[in-house]
Amino acid sequence: PPERKRFYQNVSISQGEGGFEINLDHRKLKTPQAKLFTVPSEALAIAVATEWDSQKDTIKFYTMHLTTLCNTALDNPTQRNKMQLIRAAVKFLETDTVCYRVEEPAALAELQKNEWDPVVAWAEKRYNVAIGSSTSILGPNIPARTKETFVSHLASYNMWALQGIEYVITQLKSLILSMGLIDRHITVEKAVLLSRLEEEYQIQRWGNVEWAHDYDLCELRARAAAGTLFVHLCSESSTVKHKLLQD
Amino acid sequence: MAALGSPLRTLRGLLRELRHASERSGRSYRDTPAYRHIIAAFRAHRVTSEKLCRAQQELHFQAATYLCLLRSVREHAALHREYHGKGERSPEEVAGLVGFRLPQQPGGKG
Numbered sequence: 583p584p585e586r587k588r589f590y591q592n593v594s595i596s597q598g599e600g601g602f603e604i605n606l607d608h609r610k611l612k613t614p615q616a617k618l619f620t621v622p623s624e625a626l627a628i629a630v631a632t633e634w635d636s637q638k639d640t641i642k643f644y645t646m647h648l649t650t651l652c653n654t655a656l657d658n659p660t661q662r663n664k665m666q667l668i669r670a671a672v673k674f675l676e677t678d679t680v681c682y683r684v685e686e687p688a689a690l691a692e693l694q695k696n697e698w699d700p701v702v703a704w705a706e707k708r709y710n711v712a713i714g715s716s717t718s719i720l721g722p723n724i725p726a727r728t729k730e731t732f733v734s735h736l737a738s739y740n741m742w743a744l745q746g747i748e749y750v751i752t753q754l755k756s757l758i759l760s761m762g763l764i765d766r767h768i769t770v771e772k773a774v775l776l777s778r779l780e781e782e783y784q785i786q787r788w789g790n791v792e793w794a795h796d797y798d799l800c801e802l803r804a805r806a807a808a809g810t811l812f813v814h815l816c817s818e819s820s821t822v823k824h825k826l827l828q829d
Numbered sequence: 830m831a832a833l834g835s836p837l838r839t840l841r842g843l844l845r846e847l848r849h850a851s852e853r854s855g856r857s858y859r860d861t862p863a864y865r866h867i868i869a870a871f872r873a874h875r876v877t878s879e880k881l882c883r884a885q886q887e888l889h890f891q892a893a894t895y896l897c898l899l900r901s902v903r904e905h906a907a908l909h910r911e912y913h914g915k916g917e918r919s920p921e922e923v924a925g926l927v928g929f930r931l932p933q934q935p936g937g938k939g
Contacts, residue, residue: 594862625866629863632850635854645902645906767831769831770893770897770898772832792908792912796904796908797912797913800908801905807901811895
């Protein structure tokens with residue numbers, strides 16, 4: 583389908599009853615389901631407005647990750663409630679990238695141990711749980727108490743922040759790396775590197791292919807960064823009182 | 830806390846990205862809400878010195894994350910344009926690839 587041309591000159595934000603709104607010239611931005619686009623955080627609204635103002639001749643929706651996240655939070659197209667989101671997020675622990683180890687080649691196994699053991703250890707200490715790692719095809723055996731701890735912890739986040747958390751987990755294929763980001767223990771660049779450890783290993787062995795490797799790397803960084811920023815902006819104490827965020 | 834480097838460097842990087850993002854609109858990047866918000870936040874928390882308290886570190890992390898977002902989106906879009914955006918070649922271009930030229934047929938194709 584042909585790309586949508588940029589049809590507006592000015593992008594601005596304004597404050598409405600439900601939160602902050604985005605104006606494209608005189609039109610108010612709406613979600614795909616035609617709801618009024620409202621966000622609970624001014625900083626988030628500014629960042630969304632910046633996405634719209636960055637569009638050149640055509641609107642490239644695939645670059646507008648924050649807008650997409652807000653639309654998902656507002657429309658909830660998969661119709662999931664809070665507990666369903668939390669359980670989906672915690673389920674990832676069973677196949678968490680950093681827990682799922684190879685035995686060969688030895689160099690990769692060594693790299694996984696050196697790069698992933700510290701972040702697993704960090705999560706175990708931070709959350710006071712047992713996680714471990716496994717070379718079994720079935721993956722690690724995560725104790726029920728560990729899962730319940732994460733369920734409890736995630737329940738303390740509001741619905742918007744949870745959408746963001748689940749998004750980051752899906753992108754990085756790791757609950758542990760995502761919590762590392764949310765807890766500001768690692769940067770986005772580091773989280774993405776750890777998520778793509780095997781690819782990085784192959785790239786160092788066989789060489790980089792810019793149109794595939796760098797393309798994927800930039801896309802994953804963009805999505806992980808957007809998700810993380812979204813979570814932080816939706817869970818700041820100054821915005822938590824906002825109507826929109828009450829579940 | 831994540832290893833973030835110098836806050837000043839993060840700020841400079843952010844401003845550079847904002848400049849890139851404003852290129853099309855013709856307005857100065859300093860006129861944008863994003864610029865004003867970032868400068869105000871850095872000033873309010875004085876996130877330019879090397880030693881930071883927890884609130885400052887949180888702000889720095891947020892700034893570094895936003896910088897990563899802006900930079901990665903720009904780089905990804907550039908790679909997309911370079912490798913994935915060109916569409917199909919015309920018949921003339923295809924012929925030219927192997928050194929042929931399409932015949933001129935004044936009456937059109939038969």
